[in-house]
Amino acid sequence: MSETTVLAARGLAKTYAADGVPVRAVDEVDLTIEAGETVSVMGPSGCGKSTLLHLLGGLERPDAGEIVLGGRRVDGLSETAWAVLRRRTIGFVFQAFNLVDELTAVENVELPALLVGEASGRARRRALELMERLGVAERADHLPARLSGGEAQRIAVARALINDPVLILADEPTGNLDSRATGEMLRLFADLRGRSQSLLVVTHDARVASTADRLLTMRDGAIVGHTRLDAGSPSALLRDLAGLGGEY
């Protein structure tokens, strides 16, 4: 673990009882994420990816193992302490958006800022700015029920980013998006890296997974593969992929 390590986990384990049979959803997982790094996790459904994300964000408690977030040991924190920490340092993006139905889009986005004591004028300005960047500013006054899947997802992303978290945890962030909206999301993720924010993304979508610097492969609760994706391959490859590699 270095000074730029945002998140480190060691020996994380979580067992559920499924029909009385214990299932190791997360089995002795070690991982670290550096500042500005994007890490993706892929694996078959039920391999424990989402549980891992929940453990790292304090939404569920591990049976064993330690978590260090921003240099501070956090696995033993109380529910309340986790909630406070989450608001300031972690942004969550879920596939199901989890927007508050009774609040408008912009009220959803600014909510985490208000919860950490941000002045309401500033929070509103910041919310609108993020929504502008995500192309959903004109939906500010709509209730979630009136948003398309793609719009709701972008609202959820804006909400995750409003407190400038050091770490964003995303679970299938493009699960409901069409190709174009996925493209916009990928642009946004690329921007995060430029601002030293770290992203851990669990996904089935190869386009999302491949934006990462590193890929972790999970199977039966364990990380079975660890690949650097930024080890640039020769540009001849691109020529071939685009069909330009043949005869002239």
Next chain:
Amino acid sequence: MQDVVLALLAKEPAHGYELRQRLVDALGPLGQALNAGQVYVTLGRLERAGLVKAKPGDQQGQRNKRVYELTAAGRERVAEWLADVSWSKVTLTDFHLKLVAAAATGLADPVALVDAQRNELLRQLREVQQLALAEPVDSPGGLLLEGVGLRLAADVRWLELCEQRWLARLDLARSERKVRR
């Protein structure tokens, strides 16, 4: 075709018709498109290239009675083929047969081959997307890159399916072996 025929010979020498039957089994309905002479033509080419040889003592004239085996050069080529993760000119059938051959001969773990291939495709996809993101939205070049990316992403999805099926198949084979003991 040449590579998969070589790989299928890696475990033990075989007749041409045995090789053809294995290919037909592995290809399902698509195997019907494999014409009867194709395997023999391939074996002939491989023999001329010094990658296979007919076992000594066989009747040289009757091609369907000959038993073929790999030469040292043939073995080397099989190892190269299994480790090769280039993709742009590889068909899905090629890769499917590679997994079948790897499992049938025990030369490589099919799941490991799938993992290596998927990692390579994600690396390629990353490169394609970085270029695409640098393009202004809706530029013509961006549209082409998006197509290249979507195609790679579809291939990755299929590889995930391959991974799941082969994991299940290998689990089944393992538990059957246990039962037999």
